[in-house]
Amino acid sequence: MPIYDISYTSLIFCFFLLAIPIFISRKIRLELEKSTMEAVFRMSIQLFFAGLFLNYIFNLNNGFLNLAWVGMMIFFASYTAIKSADLNVKKLFVPIILAIAFSNLAVLIYVNKFVINLENLLDARYLIPIAGMLLGNTLRGNVVGIGDFYNNIKRNENRYLYSLSLGAGMYEAALPYLRKSLKAAVKPTLANIASIGIVSLPGMMTGQILGGASPLVAIKYQITIMIAIYVSTILSATLSILASFRTAFDEYGLVNQDLYEKNL
Amino acid sequence: MSVESLNNELIKYENVGISFENRKVLSGFNLTVKKNQRILLRGKSGIGKTTLLKMLLGFTKPSEGTIYFRNQVIDSRTCWEARKEIAYVVQDTDLGEGKVKNLLNEIFSYRANKEELDHEKLRSFMRELELENNILEENFQELSGGEKQRIGILIALLLNRDIYLLDEVTSALDAKLKKKVADYFLAREDWTLLVISHDREWERDWMETIYLETRSWETSRTSP
Structure with missing residues (x-):
């Protein structure tokens, strides 16, 4: 069974989903827009680096x-x-x-x-x-x-x-x-x-x-x-x-x- | 001062001052409590009566002055001794969550309270305080203010100590019970009492009453 890789362009489709929490936050004035974006941004950066490091570390083992x-x-x-x-x-x-x-x-x-x-x-x-x-x-x-x-x-x-x-x-x-x-x-x-x-x-x-x-x-x-x-x-x-x-x-x-x- | 009179001195406040958030509310407070003395502390609210009692147990430190218990300065070591010897009853006793029975058992499981909970005594004090037997099975948090207050008194009596700090302990009781509780404590000549109360039931002609006043309020006020 092959593992389907997710291309970076298709990852963008994943980010589109965030429109939903942003919309809810706007409508009900949860004031979570900023923290949502911040959290997702942080996660992406952290995971990106983690991916690089882990790749390196796993190869070296x-x-x-x-x-x-x-x-x-x-x-x-x-x-x-x-x-x-x-x-x-x-x-x-x-x-x-x-x-x-x-x-x-x-x-x-x-x-x-x-x-x-x-x-x-x-x-x-x-x-x-x-x-x-x-x-x-x-x-x-x-x-x-x-x-x-x-x-x-x-x-x-x-x-x-x-x-x-x-x-x-x-x-x-x-x-x-x-x-x-x-x-x-x-x-x-x-x-x-x-x-x-x-x-x-x-x-x-x-x-x-x-x-x-x-x-x-x-x-x-x-x-x-x-x-x-x-x-x-x-x-x-x-x-x-x-x-x-x-x-x-x-x-x-x-x-x-x-x-x-x-x-x- | 003779050795005997020194031994009789249980509690001594020496030039004690209290500040709340940099505002002096009391300064130069002096009081000596001898063994078997019963003292009523009065004064308008916010003057630091409760704080005076708390200091004796090391719960707050005086902003100035010194407090002695059995001629020893109350510090991080001696406060633990004071806590074992003094029974402290507050206006709004808060035992935490759970059945009254379990909370009582927990208190008597403390290493400092060597004696086990005496059920005979418990029943008799409960009768005295007009507490129903089934209260032991109830959740402490669901009791009324008056019931909580009486549980606080009950615990103090069960601990069998002979120095009592009583901070408005009858405020939520009806007149009959107020009198009963005050009479009960005041009849024990072998006890030493330091009482804060606005209830008349605690007033006695023979009882020493201390009126707390803020001295030089205006001048002692530290400007921010």
Whole structure:
């Protein structure tokens, strides 16, 4: 089965579709025209460069370079997660990147080693796309997880202080917020897992099938990736929040107010 | 000062000042609370009464002055001790989401609260506060303001501490309950109370009343 390439001219037809969201935005005054164009522009540029780089990296397939590429993805995922949660990047970057790197690399290496049984654990064709899928979901989970956690404490400051006054340690007082934000972080992933195959044919399966793989192979990969995503999402959200405690709370057990100041 | 009188000093505010957004609302506040003393704090709203109580627990820092608890300056270390010894009840108790029963159990699972929730005591305090038994199964968020307030008082009593900071704890109760709660607290001579309330039920002839005033309001105001 041949794979139909999309020519650059036919890609223009794809962009024509954007007339619909622009039209809706105009009519209902969503004021999303600018951000729509910006987002699509950014995506196109980023993907264009990613395509070039990946092409190069895949051809070279040097383990060290592949890992470095994943490292860069982790770096941007961490930055974007904090940024999107409207929190202080300077304060949180170190704990968050450590948490995201650890949880994603651990799950990634485990899957490559024990599930896919790769000879070369750092094979670009496996390492990079799977890392991308894990990180994309981890990112979303972390935005919700760490964002909800600190914003809920802020919104319910009196409730938080009250539990301290009842004798709670900092961790004990934070626990209800940890529970709530972690649930919110993984709920979409769980819903996604439960609806897969019926509601949606996930991107990776679609890709593999378009690439000529048998659907029976594709589903096995899909099951693997969904479980890997779930594990890395909950692990990284948990570790991110726990790791952020040291810089986010002061010795009085209160959240440092500058945590809510956006910077960088 | 004799050692004994020093030991009797539980709480001491020394030249404490409060500012909100660079505006001084209170300055040079001094107050010593001895063991078993019951004090009523009065003053118009916005003067920083609630803040004075919060400072004692290390929830806010004074813009000037020092606060002592058991002769120790309240700082990042000692505030944790104060939080374990002082029962703090607020006007709008907020326990969070979930069944009252579960929220109570969570509080008594804190390591600092070594004793388990005493169900016998719980029932008797609930009777005293005229709370129905089935309230334990209800969602805290769905309770009325008066019920929430009584749950706050209930928790303080269950914690079995003997220093109480009571911040408008009867504001949402009916007259009969206001009196009952105030009488209950004021009858305990072994307790130390620092009370903020606009309710007359807390007023007693023998009770020391502190009126808070903004001193030199105009001059102390820092211009932006």
